[in-house]
Amino acid sequence: MRVYFHTFGCRANQYDTDVVRQRFSDEGAVVVDDPALADLAIINSCTVTHESEVKLRRFVRHVAKSGAAQTIVMGCAAALDDGSIAALPSVRAVVANADPEAVLTAAGMSLPFSAKRRRGQGVRSRALLKIQDGCDEHCTFCATTIARGDNRSRPVAELVEEARVLAANHAEIVLTGVHIGTYGQDRFPDPGRKPGVYPRQDHTLGRLLESLINAVPEVRFRLSSVEATEVDDTLAHLLVEAPRHLAAHLHAPLQSGSDHVLKRMGRHWYTAASYRARIEWLAERMPVFGLGADIIAGFPGETQQDHDATRTLLNALPLTYLHVFPFSVRPDAPAARMTGQLPPEVIRARARELREVGDAKAGTYRERRRGAWADGIVSGRQAGKVELLTEDYLPVHIRSEDWAGQSRFAVEID
Ligand code: SF4
Structure with missing residues (x-):
């Protein structure tokens, strides 16, 4: 069977696709990169914005037209499907979330999974865990x-084992999940986990990272999106003191610089001031620090004063890039039913202003780092060039002929 894969959304989704892709390869499927050549297309969906679902539907129709015989849609949008995804052309099955066995079953193939099979995951320099x-x-x-x-954390021993396997082929491992700062703090134990085997206080993201670094000290770990106020002291000290082992980079969602809006968003675990305090504590101690944030522009009830507070805070923070999302109504999310929905032109204008702040910050940081030497890890190759990613999340390109084939080396930022 020839199978084509496409992923929408975050790194957690990319990871899920990788696992399913590997599972299909283990069963003898041939992975192709053109849907026109595929017997089956597997599309991993995202539901984070209205736009992502519009793109999904468009893409499923495109895949059907391009010739793939059948399509399976998995992931977050699939989990919330009211039947409209299942009704799209050529859709054979809609599989909630990312259970590889359920996708295999939907495709008519199924055998037990072994994590060790990921040994041959590929030759990319960066892996997701x-x-x-x-x-x-x-x-x-x-x-x-x-x-x-609900939050469901994987056992440390299993993650250490998987990291050892990945380290055979990868110089960087990115820790992903939906809310990684709550690692180990599960309200309910996993069904298969014996009560008391993993005492809650021993399982934090910081402790996990210490175990991973001890197991594979040659690897550079990187955190995917993590809440600023969930960077505990163990994590903070690793960021400050162990840059070879943990990349000097945080992507810390802020969403708004107004406490009034944060409250309406239900983001009760931090304020604009506590976010800023944690970031500034780190920035004072880290000579190199890549910092990204997500912001939602035009949330229902956001006043001009709230928007100004966000802009002021963004200007004050040591950001090196910014992702701005104009608020869009997600029918399944409570914000869709809130009062104070803003006109689209106001949302667009505010998003544009915030993007300008982000672009200016990114330009200034890049300029400051130009000419410095950084810890580069190969992240891709294209058209005679090799792309590296620095510890502070800057892409750097070198000519292929200047590359000796190593996956990690010191590189001068251009
Ligand atoms: S945005 Fe809020 S609810 Fe959604 S995954 Fe992040 S912390 Fe959880």
């Missing part, structure tokens, strides 16, 4: 928590 799934919070703009369920 999903440490947990789900989230116990209920942000009012987010349908992900409905789609992914």
Whole structure:
């Protein structure tokens, strides 16, 4: 069977696709990169914005037209499907979330899974390691928590074993999940986990990272998106003191610089001031620090004063890039039913202003780092060039002829 894969959304989704792709390869499927050549297309969906679902539907239709015989849609949008995804052309099955066995069954193939089979995952220099799934919070703009369920952390021993396997082929491992700062703090134990085997206080993201670094000290770990106020002291000290082992980079969602809006968003675990204090504590101690944030522009009830507070805070933070999302109504999320919905032109204008702040910050940081030497790890190759990613999340390109084939080396930032 020839299978084509496509992923929408975050790194957790990319990881899930990788696992399913590997599972199909283990069963003898041939992975192709053109849907026109495929017997089966597997599309991993995202539900984070209305736009992502529009793109999904468009893409499923495109795949059907291009000739793939059948399509399976998996992931977050699939979990919330009211039947409209299942009704799209050529869709054979809709599989909630990312259970590889369920996808195999839907495709008519199924055998037991062994994590060790990921040994041959590929020759990419960067790998993803999903440490947990789900989230116990209920942000009012987010349908992900409905789609992914409660926080469920994977056991340390299993993650250490998987990291050892990945380290054979990868110089960097990115820890992913839906809400990784709550690693180990599960409200309910996993069904298969024996009560008391993993005492809650021993399982934090910081402790996990210490175990992973001890097991594979040659690897550079990187955190995917993590809440600023969930960077505990263990994590903070690793960021400050162990840059070879943990990349000097945080992607810390802020969403708004106004406490009034944060409250309406249901983001009760931090304020603009506590976010800023944690980031500034780190920035004072880290000579090199890549910092990204997510912001939602035009959330329902956001006043001009709230927007100005966000802009002021963004200007004050040591950001090196910014992702701005204009608020869009997710029918499954409570924010869709809130009062104070803003006109689209106001949302667009505010998003544009915030993007300008982000672009200016990114330009200034890049300029400051130009000419410095960084710890580069190969992240891709294209058209005679090799792309590296620095510890502070800057892409750097060198000519292929200047590359000796190593996956990690000191590189001058251009
Ligand atoms: S923390 Fe909020 S935005 Fe993030 S996954 Fe959980 S509910 Fe969604």
